[in-house]
Amino acid sequence: MSEETGKRRLGRGLAALIGEIDRPAEQQAPKARADGVVPIEMVVANPRNPRRTFGENDLTDLAQSIREHGVVQPVIVRPGRMDGTYEIIAGERRWRAAQRAGITQLPVLIREVDDRVALELAIVENVQRADLNPVEEAMGYQQLIDEHSYTQADLGQVIGKSRSHVANTLRLLKLPTIIQDMLTSGTLSAGHARTLVTAADPSGLAKRIVEEGLSVRQAEALAQAPKTETPAQTRANDNAKDADTLALEKLLSDQTGLRVTILHKEKGGEIKIAYRSLDQLDELCRRLQA
Template identity: 40%
Template sequence: MQKRKALGKGLSALIPDEQGFEESERRFFMCPVALIEPNPYQPRVDFSGPELDRLVDSVKESGIVTPLLVSRYESGYRLIAGERRWRAAQKAGLDRVPVIIREASGREMLELALIENLHRKDLNPIEEALAYRRLLDEGGSTQENIAKRLGRDRSTIANSLRLLTLPGSIQQDVMEGRLTMGHARVIAGIKDDRARKELRDMIVRRGMSVRQAENAAKRLAAAGPGKAAKVQADAYYYSLSENLKRALGTKVEISKKKKGGRIVIHFYSEEELDRLLGILT
């Protein structure tokens, strides 16, 4: 049985880059844009935004430099990789685009589209996770096999798939950039949906870093659901102490009481005390 090659070693073996374009002239041809349909296995959902607008401007100026990868389909062709270029060509008013034909199964079309987006960092974390899930569901594969095929660690695949356990509203936050992949992983580590929502609100409202979110998650787990107000206050003071620590270059503790509180600034030598006094006075 022939061993399948891994796809995670770059796009150069699949799609020629600008330098390799001349070498591929014998393999590509100028295909009418109207004969090409999108890849139904495309993992990317959102193609809008300034990046596509810049690509349209580039296409108007220089045309399509790198050929699209397509397979034969009915009376035309179906995209495997290069959907952004295809969409940009349509917006730019091109009638024909350079394409290279490669026959591929549905699974291979998904893999090739996925690896193109991963290498070009075109997918948001949820789109990436959904693509892995589709490979598992439709390809009958395992996380380990997918990792080998895509040149990734199995833990990367597993951590990505965990994002799909999050409520749809939080997944939307990740897709729209309100939460980072790191934030989402912290929230995914909490099992209670109410606690997840409380932590999400704290992160967005306070603009927490991932480290601050991790600390808040620990406090929330210890306090239990419904204690978000106290946890949020604790997280706020922790955030302040971290900011002071970075500003002063030493350990800082803030403790809150019913009325007032205290700030403790640590020093470990007379020289460090003089340095801190120079900053504070």
């Protein structure tokens, strides 16, 4: 079976591998049957888990629930190193809360999977339950791209999201660290942050969004405004170009539906494509991949 075929099949079979995990109580399916129980000290965290933050209040509440009802859903693990430990694939929050609750034996589902599948399972479980903040989600996607040669289309299929969702999420990693910190803390929403990717001063605009309580649409309008070229600048640039260059610019603009600018340099040159929204950028990417 090819790696590509394996990715497609895994995308359809992830629910079966994960089981119905950590749903709200009112929606909860019958609890998954554990493969067994292991001493909790023999279960270790996965250092590659995309989830990095665990809310203190959430852990306290879950620990209290575990004291009263036990661990309702098993933790998914895989055999670890030669020391007999098990590495968590999905369920680190339950494991942490169980430790707080003083649980000594942990119910587990044991899966023999490689690093790639383990990372997929961890990402899918967290994304489906909205446990990852936008930066953690983006970093998880980037891990699969860097370490396992995924395309954005592969990711969308495996995690059950659209390619545009994957692309928009990955763009958040281009933002300054200060804005990523605001996303992690919840000070800034992912929708607001996506408007900052093309802003001239993303940090300044992020501060203004928070202080003034701007909507996503207002933020998008402010992000686009500084990038417009005045008519005088456009005419000056066009007058300096030869007819062949202008004709080629028009051809490319007609093909993409966006303004294309060709700049010649002493050696080589560059092509600039201006877009006014992320939807236009997504459409351009779709055309280039067709």
